[in-house]
Amino acid sequence: MLADILTWVGAVLGIAVLFAMAFGAVALDYGDKRGSRRAERSDTPAR
Secondary structure, three states: HHOOOOOHHHHHHHHHHHHHHHHHHHHHHHHHHHHHHHHHHOOOOOO
16 A cells, blocks of 8 residues: 555656656747847847
């Protein structure tokens, strides 16, 4: 019984980690796109 509970707890924690990694990747990609748009609109020359 305890092993079953611990298995489910581990599975839920694993799924939570996978979701956190997925949302983090989306947030980083979105931040990169915002940064590139900002760089295109700026008057400063690119290096």
